[in-house]
Amino acid sequence: MKKVALVLALSAAAMTAQAEESKTITASFPSNSLAELEVDIAVGKIDLQTYNGDTIEVEILVEPKESDSWFGKPDVSEATLNSNTSGDKLSLEINSDDYELSWQVKVPVNLALDVEVGVGKIDIQDLNNSADLEVGVGKIKIETTTTDFKKVSLDSGVGKTAMSGFGNVETSEKSMVGSTTDYRGQGQYSIDAEVGVGNIRLRRD
Incomplete structure (x- = not known):
């Protein structure tokens, strides 16, 4: 009976660990009063698609960055998207370099872009600004x-x-x-x- 309980406990732990291997963050921001979108990414990639709309649509896949640390992989559940508006500029960032991020962003065509990536790539489609x-x-x-x-x-x-x-x-x-x-x-x-x-x-x- 103890062996069965142990197996069940290990299985539950494995499923929990697997469930926390990634996290998806979604957000939407009105762009009516904006002229520029700024995105800062430590490690990862960003795909930007412009369109004739008035909201910024963001979807981010958060995965732990490969690490040889004794403490194991970082907990992706702690990842949060920080946004800040200064004047007519919206800034977006996840404040940690422990994650590998895959950004999918739909941005209104009338917004200028300011994007910085430490390690990764930037892919922009239909740029018209x-x-x-x-x-x-x-x-x-x-x-x-x-x-x-x-x-x-x-x-x-x-x-x-x-x-x-x-x-x-x-x-x-x-x-x-x-x-x-x-x-x-x-x-x-x-x-x-x-x-x-x-x-x-x-x-x-």
Whole structure:
């Protein structure tokens, strides 16, 4: 009987541990009084999709970051999304580098973007505004249907930069390991993207 009880207890513990392997956070923010969205991510990826709406829709999959710590994996149940509005800018962040985060964000097309990722990637679809993007180690991919931009600056310390669908693009290699791409046009918006180690690509559909 004791053996059966022990097996049941272990099974319950295993199921509890498995249930806490991940956590999904969802949130929605009105954007009527906003001009910019700022997101700060320590480790993970973010997929941003612009649309003709008036709310910012956020879904985040939180998973424990791989660790060799004696204390085991961090408890994802403690992860919380912090939001702060300053003037016309909304800032979003999960204040811990113990998690690996997968962000899915639907953002109104009229908002500028300011996104920083320590390790991971940024993927933006249908960009039609200004964007300031930075990744320490990883990559940035941007797709746009905008006819033109005022200014584009892509900079990779170790990696490649490229943009297609625009004229008068200047790409140069630096230090044999890095790359920069610069563009000046007649558009309204600007893109400034920087990666320490990794690639950057901008494409107009």
